[in-house]
Amino acid sequence: MDTHAVETALRWIVLVPLCGAAVNGLLVRRMPRRAAGLLGCGTVAVSFVLSVRLFMRLLDLAPAERVLEDTVATWVAMGRLTIDIGFVMDPLGAVMALVVTGVGLLIHIYSLGYMAHDEGFNRFFAYMNLFIFAMLTLVLGENLVMLFVGWEGVGLCSYLLISFWFGDEANAAAGKKAFIVNRVGDFGFLLGMLVIGVTLLPHLAPGEGLFSFQTLAEHAPLLAPAATLIGLLLFFGATGKSAQIPLYIWLPDAMAGPTPVSALIHAATMVTAGVYMIARLNFVYVLSPTAMLVVAIVGGATALFAATIALTQNDIKKVLAYSTVSQLGYMMLACGVGAFGVGIFHLMTHAFFKALLFLGSGSVIHAMSDEQDMRLMGGLRRKMPLTWPTFVVGTLALAGVFPFAGFFSKDEILWKAFSGGGVWLWLLGFLGAGLTAFYMMRLVSLTFLGRNRASEDVKHHIHESPATMTAPLVILAVLSLAGGWIGIPHFMGGSNHFEHWLEPVFHHEVVVAGDHGAHGTSHDIGHDAHGETATAGHAAHAPAGGHDHAAEEAMEWTLASASLAWALLGLLLGWWVYAKRASIAERWQSLAGGVPYRVLLNKYYVDEAYEASLIRPGHALSEKVLWKSVDVGLIDGLMVNGSALAVAILSSVLRLFQNGSLRFYVYVFSTGLFVFMLYFTLSA
Numbered sequence: 144m145d146t147h148a149v150e151t152a153l154r155w156i157v158l159v160p161l162c163g164a165a166v167n168g169l170l171v172r173r174m175p176r177r178a179a180g181l182l183g184c185g186t187v188a189v190s191f192v193l194s195v196r197l198f199m200r201l202l203d204l205a206p207a208e209r210v211l212e213d214t215v216a217t218w219v220a221m222g223r224l225t226i227d228i229g230f231v232m233d234p235l236g237a238v239m240a241l242v243v244t245g246v247g248l249l250i251h252i253y254s255l256g257y258m259a260h261d262e263g264f265n266r267f268f269a270y271m272n273l274f275i276f277a278m279l280t281l282v283l284g285e286n287l288v289m290l291f292v293g294w295e296g297v298g299l300c301s302y303l304l305i306s307f308w309f310g311d312e313a314n315a316a317a318g319k320k321a322f323i324v325n326r327v328g329d330f331g332f333l334l335g336m337l338v339i340g341v342t343l344l345p346h347l348a349p350g351e352g353l354f355s356f357q358t359l360a361e362h363a364p365l366l367a368p369a370a371t372l373i374g375l376l377l378f379f380g381a382t383g384k385s386a387q388i389p390l391y392i393w394l395p396d397a398m399a400g401p402t403p404v405s406a407l408i409h410a411a412t413m414v415t416a417g418v419y420m421i422a423r424l425n426f427v428y429v430l431s432p433t434a435m436l437v438v439a440i441v442g443g444a445t446a447l448f449a450a451t452i453a454l455t456q457n458d459i460k461k462v463l464a465y466s467t468v469s470q471l472g473y474m475m476l477a478c479g480v481g482a483f484g485v486g487i488f489h490l491m492t493h494a495f496f497k498a499l500l501f502l503g504s505g506s507v508i509h510a511m512s513d514e515q516d517m518r519l520m521g522g523l524r525r526k527m528p529l530t531w532p533t534f535v536v537g538t539l540a541l542a543g544v545f546p547f548a549g550f551f552s553k554d555e556i557l558w559k560a561f562s563g564g565g566v567w568l569w570l571l572g573f574l575g576a577g578l579t580a581f582y583m584m585r586l587v588s589l590t591f592l593g594r595n596r597a598s599e600d601v602k603h604h605i606h607e608s609p610a611t612m613t614a615p616l617v618i619l620a621v622l623s624l625a626g627g628w629i630g631i632p633h634f635m636g637g638s639n640h641f642e643h644w645l646e647p648v649f650h651h652e653v654v655v656a657g658d659h660g661a662h663g664t665s666h667d668i669g670h671d672a673h674g675e676t677a678t679a680g681h682a683a684h685a686p687a688g689g690h691d692h693a694a695e696e697a698m699e700w701t702l703a704s705a706s707l708a709w710a711l712l713g714l715l716l717g718w719w720v721y722a723k724r725a726s727i728a729e730r731w732q733s734l735a736g737g738v739p740y741r742v743l744l745n746k747y748y749v750d751e752a753y754e755a756s757l758i759r760p761g762h763a764l765s766e767k768v769l770w771k772s773v774d775v776g777l778i779d780g781l782m783v784n785g786s787a788l789a790v791a792i793l794s795s796v797l798r799l800f801q802n803g804s805l806r807f808y809v810y811v812f813s814t815g816l817f818v819f820m821l822y823f824t825l826s827a
Contacts, residue, residue, distance in 0.1 A: 153213040153230050156193045156240060157283060159186045161276040167269035176264050183268030184251045187275055191244035198237045206647050209234055212285065223344055225352050229285035235648045238487060239282035239419060242494045243412050247275050249615040253502050254403040256611035257509060261401075267307060271407065274300035278412045282419060287336060287354035290420065294332070294384065297413045298325045304408060305400040317399040324393040328383020335376030342369045356423060363426045370427055374434025377424065378441075381417025385471045387445045392750055394468055398460040402505030405460060406498045409467055415490045418474040422483045425649055429481065439479025439564050443571035446472030448747075450578035454585070455743040458515050459504045462586050466541065467497060469575055473556050476572055482559035484645040488630050489552035491641075495626045496540035496549055499619035503534040506608040506616065507590060512601050517586065522595035526605045529613040531591050533620040538587055540623040542580035542710045548627030550710075554703050555632060561702060562695075569702075573709065580710040584717025592722045634696040635703075 163186030167179050174182075201209045214229035232240065251271060258267050277296025284290045299322075306318025336354070344353055346365050352358050359366070366373060381387065386394040394414065398405050408414070421428060421438065428435050449468035456462045470493050477486035508515055510527060524531040540547035543554065553576060561569035595602055607613065631637025720727045732740045742748070800811065 151213075152193045152197055153211055153232055153283070154215055156190045156197070156244070157230060157276060157279045159189045159193075160272045160279065162186060164269050164272035164276060167265055167272065171265045171269060174265055179265040179268050180255045183272050184248065184255065186272055187244055187248045187251050190275070190279065191241075191248050194237070194240040194244050197232055198241060201232070201234065201237055209647055214285070218288075223347050223349050223351075223353070224340075225350055226288050226354060227285060227352055228289065230283045230289075231285045231356070232283060233648055234644050234646075235419075235422065235487065236283050238491060238645070240279065242491055243275065243278050243282060246494050246498050246619075247278075247407060247412065249618060250403050250407045250498060250502065253406075253505070253612050253615045254401075256609045257403055257505055258401065263307065267304075267401070270300060270303045270307065271403075274304065274407065274413075278416075281416055285355060286352055287339070287356070287359070287424075290423070291332065291336065294380075294416060294420075295329065297408070297416060298322065298329070298384075301325070301397070301408050301413055304404040305397045307400055307404065311399070314399045317393075317396040321393040321397050324390050325383045328380045328390050330380075331376045331378075331383075332380025335373050335380065338369050338373050338376065339366065342366055342373075359424070360426045363430065366427055367430045370430035371433045374428050374431045375437060377420065377427075378417075378434065378438055381420055381475075382441065383417070384420075385414050385417030385475065386468045387417070387441050387472065387475060388448060391445065391449065391468050392753065395461055395464040395746075398458070398464045402460070402501060402508060405464070406501035406505070409464065409501075412494075414467060414471055415474070415494070418471065418478065418486055418490055421475075421478045422487055422649075425478075425483045428478070435479050435481065437479070439476055439560070439568055442472045442475025442477075442479050443560070443568050443575075444472070445469065446476060446575040447571050447578070448472075450575045450582065452743055452746050453582045454578065455740060457518055459507065459517050459520075459586065459590060460501070460515060462517075462582060463497070463500055463504060466500075466579065466583070469579065470497065470541075472575070473553060473572060476560055476564075476568065477556045480559050480563035480568065482556065482563065483649050484642040485552065485555045485559055487645060488627075488641050489549075489556055492540070492548040492552040492623075492627050495619055496537045496547075496623040499533060499537035499616060499623050500541065502612070502616055502619065503530055503537060506530040506612055507534075509608050509612070510605050511597060512604055514597065514601060517589040519597050519601075520590045520595070521593045521597075522591070523605065524591040527591075527607050529607060529616060533613075533616040534591070535587065536620040536623050538583045539714075540627075542583055542714055543576055543706060544580075544710055544714070545707055546624070546628070548623050548625070550707065551627035551630050551632070554706050555630065557706055558632075558699055558702055561698075573706065576706060577709045577713045580713025581717040584714045585721045588718055588721035592718075632699070634699045 163182050167174060167182060197211060200211065211232045212229065213231070214227050216228045217225065218228045219226040251268070254267065254271065258264050261267065274297060277293050277300055279293070280296060281290055281293025284293055302318045302322040305321050306315045308314045309318070339359070340353060343359070343362055343365055346362065347353060347358070383390040383393075394409055397409055428438070446469045449465045449472065453462050453465035453469065456465060470489070474486045474489050474493070477483070477489060506527065507520070507523060507530060510523065510530075511520060514520070536547070540549040543550045553572075557569055557572050557576070560572050595605075597605070628637075630639055630641035632639050720731075734740065745751070
């Protein structure tokens with residue numbers, strides 16, 4: 144492909160889904176359903192093919208030259224401030240584009256069957272295409288402003304898709320909750336961008352893109368004095384999009400929307416935006432050990448916290464929702480210890496197996512006549528010969544069982560947490576991994592094993608899903624099995640191709656300038672002698688022979704074996720408790736008076752705490768102060784009603800002089816003329 148063709152392809156990766164959204168949206172009542180579905184799937188397929196072509200183009204280039212750029216137009220040009228509308232694809236952007244378009248395409252195809260009888264079919268595909276456009280803008284945008292445009296776009300689309308069935312009050316409320324909570328995080332994101340602008344703009348020459356990722360990377364040392372503030376503000380934005388403590392509360396409620404929406408937004412794409420943003424701005428985060436420590440602690444805590452909640456949920460999609468929150472915590476943990484490439488690796492594998500699990504749950508819900516309570520399921524493996532084995536594959540991948548994809552990415556995160564963050568960070572991830580295996584086997588046992596507990600009417604209609612729904616499950620199952628093999632670590636005899644592919648994005652030296660830039664500390668995100676990602680300021684600059692590589696490999700083997708054994712134990716216990724000895728689960732529910740179970744079942748009462756401390760006081764403030772005092776009293780009473788009263792009084796006075804009597808008018812005119820002449824006579 145020549146340069147012009149590359150530029151054209153890059154912009155059309157983003158714009159083609161927008162065209163599909165526009166056509167389906169404008170012709171929502173006229174477009175035949177079949178045509179709308181084909182258009183929705185076809186536009187994403189075109190973007191996927193173009194992404195593959197540009198990925199192959201990057202493969203042909205030398206590692207240091209793997210950057211494709213397309214500047215469409217200049218958006219803002221005011222003195223030193225320049226912002227372009229442009230797109231860029233490097234190794235990180237290529238991974239994200241392939242995940243968004245590839246997994247997105249499978250979910251679109253699945254939706255053809257799942258939404259086949261929904262009256263909002265055309266509108267659904269218009270929203271889905273619009274979401275893909277926004278997400279591609281986010282991951283391929285050339286600068287931080289373009290990323291933020293996509294960031295806000297996926298927030299809008301999440302509202303539209305979560306509340307797609309807006310006639311149901313629960314769905315409408317879930318959409319509003321997602322939108323509002325994300326706006327809270329976005330305020331931090333905007334403040335972080337503002338600090339970047341104030342810090343960097345005075346040092347730029349006219350024409351340099353202030354928020355361009357290339358410019359930010361080149362001038363990163365200038366951001367060092369404000370790096371902690373910038374990192375924490377941007378991370379606060381990421382806690383909203385990527386559902387971390389304390390802004391994770393929207394994601395479980397978002398499961399109220401159609402299941403393909405859950406798979407697309409809350410498993411494969413939108414919720415990973417925060418992880419992508421931190422990885423993209425890695426050169427800022429390595430300047431602040433404090434910010435990275437906060438990211439690691441919040442990520443590890445979220446991974447364990449959400450896993451404990453998932454233990455007791457009975458809605459099949461709620462279990463997977465809290466699992467998503469937990470897995471996002473692992474990605475944040477990896478980024479917090481400097482293993483950005485490992486975090487993106489888990490992002491990719493998670494997209495495969497979590498999309499598979501959500502779509503598999505949709506297949507189950509479809510078969511169970513929209514029933515989502517696992518306590519009313521059971522025995523489905525005999526009725527669903529394709530959904531059952533593919534769901535098991537996704538479960539084993541999520542649990543981190545060798546040789547499934549999740550094993551390689553999660554094990555790598557645990558190793559980086561241990562070697563770069565300490566035993567306590569590793570312990571958070573390790574405990575969460577065991578709980579993950581346990582609650583996923585609980586889900587499998589209650590859904591697919593044992594006897595069916597549904598009503599007779601539901602039992603009569605249980606059937607396997609159509610091919611449009613099961614074909615994506617099979618493809619995702621293959622990816623959930625083999626998708627992690629490109630990241631087999633060196634200690635297991637692999638070449639870790641995935642991290643080497645991302646090396647040009649994360650392998651660079653950043654000098655942390657002193658007061659006058661004369662002195663500094665060198666940080667590097669590189670690779671040690673084994674080719675593994677090195678945490679900033681550690682192994683990358685170690686002298687030859689500085690590490691006992693044999694002991695290091697032995698420790699990696701030990702931790703990997705412990706992680707695998709722990710996952711298998713969790714699976715075994717989950718099967719034993721919920722498939723073989725249900726009485727054990729009943730005793731656990733009544734333990735200590737049932738208090739621990741109720742606390743987990745009610746999600747630690749976090750929503751209730753927010754309701755009591757923020758929502759109710761905010762509502763009271765809004766109603767009693769802002770509404771009654773300011774709106775009704777000041778604005779309505781003084782400005783609106785007061786001005787109306789003043790006009791009424793003035794007009795009532797003026798009415799006295801407009802009574803329609805000609806004699807009165809002559810009298811007033813004569814009196815006025817007399818007064819006027821008297822004034823001039825006396826003043827002469």
